[in-house]
Amino acid sequence: MIKLVAFDLDGTIGDTLPMCIQAFKAATHPYVGRELSDEEVVQTFGLNEEGMIRRAVGETYQQQALHDFYIIYKALHKTMCPKPFEGIRELKTLLKQKGIIVVLITGKGEKSCDITLRQFDMETCFAKVITGNAEKNIKSQALKKLLCTYHLSTDEIVYIGDTVSDIKECKKVNVRCLSAAWSIPQDKTLEHYNPKNVFYSISSISHFLLS
Numbered sequence: 001m002i003k004l005v006a007f008d009l010d011g012t013i014g015d016t017l018p019m020c021i022q023a024f025k026a027a028t029h030p031y032v033g034r035e036l037s038d039e040e041v042v043q044t045f046g047l048n049e050e051g052m053i054r055r056a057v058g059e060t061y062q063q064q065a066l067h068d069f070y071i072i073y074k075a076l077h078k079t080m081c082p083k084p085f086e087g088i089r090e091l092k093t094l095l096k097q098k099g100i101i102v103v104l105i106t107g108k109g110e111k112s113c114d115i116t117l118r119q120f121d122m123e124t125c126f127a128k129v130i131t132g133n134a135e136k137n138i139k140s141q142a143l144k145k146l147l148c149t150y151h152l153s154t155d156e157i158v159y160i161g162d163t164v165s166d167i168k169e170c171k172k173v174n175v176r177c178l179s180a181a182w183s184i185p186q187d188k189t190l191e192h193y194n195p196k197n198v199f200y201s202i203s204s205i206s207h208f209l210l211s
Contacts, residue, residue: 008161009106012180013088019080027069031061046165048109051134077119084120087202092125105142107132140172167194
């Protein structure tokens, strides 16, 4: 029986990834001297924005680039991704009505996570919000901590995320990952790494979790 559902943020709750990439490119361009490719930006994912900036920008300009990133990110949010995916709010409400604990585990830093949750009007939606680290992907550690905090067994918790790295982090602690493919339904990569656990719509994952 599922007692806790942990959600990823980018690409799972909202279609924020294109915005994240654009903001990161714009923030680093003045200090790198060129526009980074999408691939170069994606390679830094899993770290929070501070860690991402460290990977791309020399130490002298890291704090300024980080400052610029937050300004650009907040401005882009209003036009590029003003709302979460349709059906996400309803899913969270239904889970809570069933007595299921709903938490957020994201690789984003605390500040960018706060900007997004405020934009989505979801600041109070989660029992816990666990944000990312500048040095490494900490999602497996976060899941392990939740298991201890709520005294759960691994079959009582699931993580919903949209990347292969989410699947790998879940496997480290033997937690089932439900892969969110509603933002990239044409990409079958998740099927290869997580067969029978990939969901192409929020309605289908809702049915699975609530049935």
